[in-house]
Amino acid sequence: MAQSNGRRTSRRDIYLRLRQLVLTLELAPGAALSENELAASLGVSRTPVRESLILLAQEGLVQVFPKIGSFVSRVDAAQVADAQFLREAVELASLEDLPERLDPEIVEELRDNLERQRRAGPDREEFFTLDELFHRDLMRLSGHGNSWAAVAAAKGHLDRARRLGLHGHESPAVFADQHHEILAAITDGDTPGARARMRDHLRAVFNDIERIRARSPELFASDPATVPVRRSVVVWE
Amino acid sequence: MAQSNGRRTSRRDIYLRLRQLVLTLELAPGAALSENELAASLGVSRTPVRESLILLAQEGLVQVFPKIGSFVSRVDAAQVADAQFLREAVELASLEDLPERLDPEIVEELRDNLERQRRAGPDREEFFTLDELFHRDLMRLSGHGNSWAAVAAAKGHLDRARRLGLHGHESPAVFADQHHEILAAITDGDTPGARARMRDHLRAVFNDIERIRARSPELFASDPATVPVRRSVVVWE
DNA sequence: CGTGCAGAGCTTGTATACAAGCATCTGTCG
């Protein structure tokens, strides 16, 4: 998932930082990004900023229009649905490959994680981090931890849509309960039950999105080739 | 899947060209890539070459070691297995979403494709192109054509391993027959049958790889942090 | 003959300069 090996480079820092800002919606969908502004703001030259934007563009999180400008891509309903399909397919298939004997270390991690999810309280961002780790660790149980990276790379649009959902009234506690039930079914060796609960959970997350879209249409891309507006300035720090 | 919009840029050309060379094994796994050499060879400056390599690195097809060098990544058995799992999960799940009434246009395309697979003869590269299109069109049948891009992005290592396999004695005709059976089951409305044949097909492809690995271990990464050797020069044109 | 050290020649990372093109603003004309 990482693009570089070991060494700390400013490009890597900036890439991760910008990515985080986009995924957490601190950089709003549709916001204009200027390589020059970002470079000045971050105290580096255009080069590492530009290379970071290129990577984000490949992930679909940013759109770069040559000679026009770069923009945080609007949440694309089609891409959200694609990511949902991909995620569901992979996570459900992963459950089929659970070993007879679960790695007790990972199970312990999952239980700790669940406990922290319960205590997370109103901090949505913390819950999201835990949620991400939970699903990744579930895949590690069946030896497919690395495949999570491919899912994670493709689900940027889905994550942003989910954050829009959680900014609303839906409580993380509901999801934490669903997580608990999934893990319980797994440790009981009830694979079909785990599948069913996992599917219900993922679809519950997904079903919120249409509701959000009705409420905040400006954050979604209506047209694939939506017109970018340069002048909307970014104030992100 | 593409990283840029519309406009033709030399980066896009170079990226696609290098990617093709890596996937077709014309650039051998482990080969050293020099930004300067490539730039001179392609008649451009380092910038577009470098940016292309960064993208390929993010896909896992190239490894960039700062201040040391860039190398075509060796085929990683673990990544091949990951891609296989991902692909199987997604393609099988896609079959579950087949509509009652199949799009006749896509079915026609698939039949044409099969016919051309039969006629492909000894040209492995042509067969690979057709194979790729066949699987993508199958996913289009259930409306998940776009998700194919995510799979395609993750299966670079798998594709290279498959090419190593087809360079051996395995005949494309066997795979063409399997493709035919899959499509037949789909058009018969026999989803379970299609699933079974699809799984057998994908695993048949996968099972060749271990055999190849025994025969050509130097193309595979033994250690995750394999030592790169700079001096192995590339002669690719 | 083996070993160690130093320098040269690569490598990629970053900064900067220039090129080409789109969007917007301003001034002018109808």
Next chain:
DNA sequence: CGACAGATGCTTGTATACAAGCTCTGCACG
């Protein structure tokens, strides 16, 4: 007052210069 045209300032794409660091060669020395 409205519409059109040109200049201006912004954008990204590409080329080039410099910086920092690793590898390897060649030579001196034990």
